[in-house]
Amino acid sequence: MKYRISILLAFLGFFAQAQEQLTLKDAVNYALQNKAEAVKARLEVENSEYQIDEVRANALPQISANGGLTYNAIIPQMALVMGDQVQVIQMGTPWQSNATLSLNQQLFNQAVFTGLKAAKTTREFYKINAQLTEEQVIEKVANSYYEVYKTESQLKTIDKTIDNTTRVRDVIQSLFDNGLAKKIDLDRTNVTLNNLKSNRQQLVNALQLQENALKYLIGMDMNQDIKMPENTFEVTKHALVDESTNIENRTEIKVLDKQSELLALNKKATMAQGYPSLSMNANFGYNGFGDTFPWFAKPADGVYWSGTSAIGLNLSIPIFNGGSIRAKVRQAQVDIEKLEVDKRDTRLALDMSLKNAITQLNNSLISLNTQNENVNLAKEVLDNVENNYKVGLATLTDLLDAETSYADAQNNHTNALLDYKVAEVQLIKAKGELKSLTQE
Template sequence: MNKFKLTLSLFLIGFLGLAQETQLTLKEAIDYALQNKSDAVKARLEVENSKYQIQEVRANALPQINIVGDITNNPLLQKMAVPEEFGGGMMAFGKEWQSTATASLSQQLFNQAVFTGLKAAKTTREFYKINAQLTEEQVIEKVANSYYEVYKTKSQLKTLDKTIENTTRVRDVIANLYNTGLAKKIDLDRTTVSLNNIKSNRQQLVNALVLQENALKYLIGMDINTSISFPENTFEVSKTAFVDNYSDTSVRTEIQLLEKQGELLALNKKAIRAQGYPSLSLEANFGYLGVGDQFPWFSKPIDGTYWTGFSSVGLKLVVPVFNGGSVRAKTRQAQIDIEKLEADKKDTQLAMDLAMHNAETQINNSMITLNTQKENVNLAKEVLSDIENNYKNGLASLTDLLDAETSYADAQNSYTNALLDYKLAEIQLIKAQGELKKLIQE
């Protein structure tokens, strides 16, 4: 029995540990996504990988040293004609075995393509850093939108719970009146039907909430089985409303990324041109050559094997003279890419300006709508309270009461939707200002 109790206690402790909820603020959800979502992780890995790309390009400007060893067997030596003054006829030259061991060094002294490639590699690292920043901003935007969608559904669920509570209270009042003969059975039945419909709508919202929470967990890279909760103050209006001042969109990460891409295309054009420039390199070799009638390794002159050293040092100059015009054609293609990017940059700048103006307009309109819906909620609540009193005193019909309850619930849902529209417009405005990372600092 004691073992059973101990086992049951451990099971309950483990179950309670699994059932603990993880409370997520917007900042915590974004931080979690930036650390765990694959897009953000891969963007950081691209930045790290660019360091190795620089090392790869830099290696082309450093000395290249190679050691090569080989051994050759010549079972049939080639014969050559001997002049008549030396006896004439054919004579074999060389030895059956030959082996060489050579160390070679090559150092680029001037190669414009290599030097330009090094600059391009460093610029590529900067490009990946900006791209990682853009990826983080995209993750922040997606997480914030999904987070507020979940919170909207939770708010609507609370509204339905209040509506169910109110309708249940009204039904109980009608049931008491019916039992005392002061109300009709049809009124009680209509109220019960209305309550059942509200409960059915609530179940649909619960199902939608589960799907939205799972989508949010996937979006931030969290285990689907993790239970999450939200703080009460998430859905509040901030001080961002009624923005009239224009912000400079040139600081947007999208523009910075295009500018850095333009630098890469310019360097690519220089690298292509460099293919037509002369190159100068230092070449050096040092090695040993062994020949003999038997396997030369570990053999001595007494065995018929002879070893000799050799070396060479020189400069190698390569001057491209004619390549069929391929360099010129590639250079013009590179220039076309630069001009296309400039067109993309202008179009993106226009899109950024449009997004800024639209975001400012949308958030101001959303605030006006939000205030209107808030007043509607207060009015609908007063109307419901008055009609409830009138119904109890026989001055209002059940239809009026049910309509007032529906209007109150609709007003609350409209306010929740207006609040969501405001928060989504707020995200778009912060994005247009290039300050999405402020959401992490809140």
């Protein structure tokens, strides 16, 4: 708990500084500490400990104390015939009191013992499920994080395009003022510039929505400003996997395996309902009776107390229940077989996702290299056309087309980077290593 508090305080101090940057590692760790799904998963693990305590209590001695006080306003009588005479005998005294201490202990109850094993297995299930929940949170945060960065990159690209177009417009404005350019060229440039500014505003709006979505995914206050680091979209060397990669390490498989254990224990517990059970009970108490209020009274006051004690064994042997237990056992077996079908299907899906992730990452890397070359070529074309336009060897249309091609190449490069990073996340997920994103 101290460790969690220290992490939370560190994050609060981190985000309190407006100039600090939000890395993917920071976003993921913040989400794991604050997002509702991750918090509830940890609470489920904590709650499983209490479930174990509850089941364990059934195997421990059950001790209870009882007491009572009765005033018989009208004492019942009984008639006894003795020879030729009838005698009426009073049954009891006006006041009666009792105090009893009882104990019950299960000596053999297969259902209770199986339930204890199931409770411990449930704790392990919730721990694995919490890990799966964390991985799902990490995947969502990583994808959302890269979406925000993509839009920020597109915003930077359009800002550069606006600057370049504004510079060209100013040149044309100067030429027009000196009678060396046509008004239609100046108007076309202004239209292009206005369209770019409109597109920029749309990107600003999209960025705000994506940042809000990211804040929601990590459980951050919507009023908190975030800033992305410059190197988020750098291409990192990521080791590919070969055909021998074992998907059995995936958390999804571990969850299903633990569910199999729980269903097997459920079947055993159901079968145990048909087994004999043996328990011991014991009690010790006092009974008091007399003509006056019995508490704290003595025989001299007409009140008498006597002790009682008993120890016994209870044996219960089910003989016939109409076949209900057999039906329940068969239902439990069907549940086990259904889960085995789910496990086979999950393994097939995970194997497919692994192969698809490798293919997608390779394709994304090829596309990324191609787009990188396109950016360089588009920049060279733009520089050449701009120089030619200044000396009258290129038209304004050529210049605007070159500007558009260069901006498109930059945006395509940004999209290719996003595709690569998303494919990288999917590959990390397929290898069962999403937790590594919390340590980068």
